[in-house]
Amino acid sequence: MKPIRLAAAALALGLALVAVWPSGWGAARAGDSSAAAPAAPEFTGIDHWYNSPPLTMSGLRGKVVLVEFWTHECINCLHVLPHTKALYDTYAKQGLVVVGVHTPEFEEERDPARVAAAIRRYGITWPVATDNALGTWNAWGNRFWPALYLIDRDGRVVYRHFGEGNYEETEQRIRQLLAKA
Secondary structure: OHHHHHHHHHHHHHHHHHHHOOOOOOOOOOOOOHHHOOEOOOOOOOOEEEOOOOOOOOOOOOOEEEEEEEOOOOHHHHHHHHHHHHHHHHHHHHOEEEEEEEOOOOHHHHOHHHHHHHHHHOOOOOOEEEOOOOHHHHHOOOOOOOEEEEEOOOOEEEEEEEOOOOHHHHHHHHHHHHHOO
16 A cells, blocks of 8 residues: 555656746647646736736737746846847737736845836836735746746737746747737
């Protein structure tokens, strides 16, 4: 009986690791069937919106959306920002909506004045939501900074990437989603 329990526990652990592993083993892929992809959760518990009135995922239905979880003191987030800016600059006119979700890791990152200063300093012109209570972070089941999620026109999460890198693949996925009418 013990070997069966041990095998079941090992299998459960392995499946859990595959589901959350940052390399994207469990990530939905742009081009996969939208019906199989999970619906994007709503923005929840947002303290303030910068560069935009409040947005909702239901209100963004019909658009391709890139949601980026970041925080202004995270060096990895700062390394990804130029790539996000390039995607926004290149594809916004083609219909891409970029939404930054600023979710603090440290207490000083909750300060609205610091967030506003970082948005100005880094030239962020797309909408940014501050998620100081981690409502959206938790609704999305996010665990990483930075984290990128691509949402198709049907409101489904079809691609995700955690950390730096994968810039070409992310851009390719955006182009694929924008090409679908």
